[in-house]
Amino acid sequence: MNRFIKYIHKTTMKKFYTETLLKKTVSSKKGVIILMYHSITDNNLSTYPYAIKKEHFEEQIRFLSENFNMISLNQGFEMLKNNDNMLKNKPYCIITFDDGFKNNYTVAYPILCKYNAPFTIFLTTNYIDQNNESYLNWEDVLKMCQNPLANFGAHTLNHMNLNALEKKDIENEIIQSKEIIESKLSKKVDFFAYPGGSHNQTAVNIVKNNFIAGLKDRIGNDHFNYFALDRISIDKKNENFKEFLVSLALSNFLTPGV
Numbered sequence: 636m637n638r639f640i641k642y643i644h645k646t647t648m649k650k651f652y653t654e655t656l657l658k659k660t661v662s663s664k665k666g667v668i669i670l671m672y673h674s675i676t677d678n679n680l681s682t683y684p685y686a687i688k689k690e691h692f693e694e695q696i697r698f699l700s701e702n703f704n705m706i707s708l709n710q711g712f713e714m715l716k717n718n719d720n721m722l723k724n725k726p727y728c729i730i731t732f733d734d735g736f737k738n739n740y741t742v743a744y745p746i747l748c749k750y751n752a753p754f755t756i757f758l759t760t761n762y763i764d765q766n767n768e769s770y771l772n773w774e775d776v777l778k779m780c781q782n783p784l785a786n787f788g789a790h791t792l793n794h795m796n797l798n799a800l801e802k803k804d805i806e807n808e809i810i811q812s813k814e815i816i817e818s819k820l821s822k823k824v825d826f827f828a829y830p831g832g833s834h835n836q837t838a839v840n841i842v843k844n845n846f847i848a849g850l851k852d853r854i855g856n857d858h859f860n861y862f863a864l865d866r867i868s869i870d871k872k873n874e875n876f877k878e879f880l881v882s883l884a885l886s887n888f889l890t891p892g893v
């Protein structure tokens with residue numbers, strides 16, 4: 636869908652579609668959608684553009700758990716690869732979080748458990764255990780890791796723009812973050828998310844050699860690539876329930892064999 640048509644659709648939906656119609660439109664879609672969250676806050680004063688309110692998050696997860704099959708990244712990846720007959724069923728949803736905010740554990744995690752929703756958190760490893768109360772520490776990560784709903788992926792060491800780095804530094808950022816998480820959790824790390832979504836061919840090749848898939852953060856370019864999988868960002872712009880539904884209604888869902 637080109638940008639102009641999308642804009643017209645968006646305006647029409649926001650103006651004329653009722654919430655009931657939007658819910659129907661979204662729940663009749665086919666395929667998999669990957670959602671990207673960052674910070675889920677119970678502090679309404681946060682101005683960080685990627686922080687959304689706890690109440691909105693819970694409303695979204697409740698809707699998703701009632702209308703979607705909530706699956707892990709691994710399950711989604713297997714289904715896409717193996718042409719599972721996913722298109723006959725209700726749509727699938729994969730929940731991901733980037734950066735490793737503390738409130739993923741303190742605020743989002745209890746809600747995800749309540750609705751039995753699998754999730755993956757992409758950790759920027761140098762943010763973890765720095766005595767920075769905004770981010771998770773390894774103890775939080777290890778506690779969640781005991782729950783089969785939880786999965787962890789790599790999101791580099793320092794969250795730098797990979798396009799601005801030399802090959803050797805891109806390798807360090809990607810591979811070392813994976814190795815650190817694997818050694819802390821004694822578990823293989825299969826997925827990588829590009830910081831800020833920026834991914835040049837060098838980064839993609841390194842991810843190909845070390846992971847089963849890579850995820851980026853924007854939806855819309857129509858190519859399908861297991862090492863630059865599209866996600867839809869849920870942030871201040873679309874945290875409100877109707878805006879959230881419009882975003883989902885306008886998104887391309889991933890389908891097998893594309």
Ligand SMILES: [Zn+2]
Nearest residue numbers: 733734830831
């Ligand atoms: Zn990030």
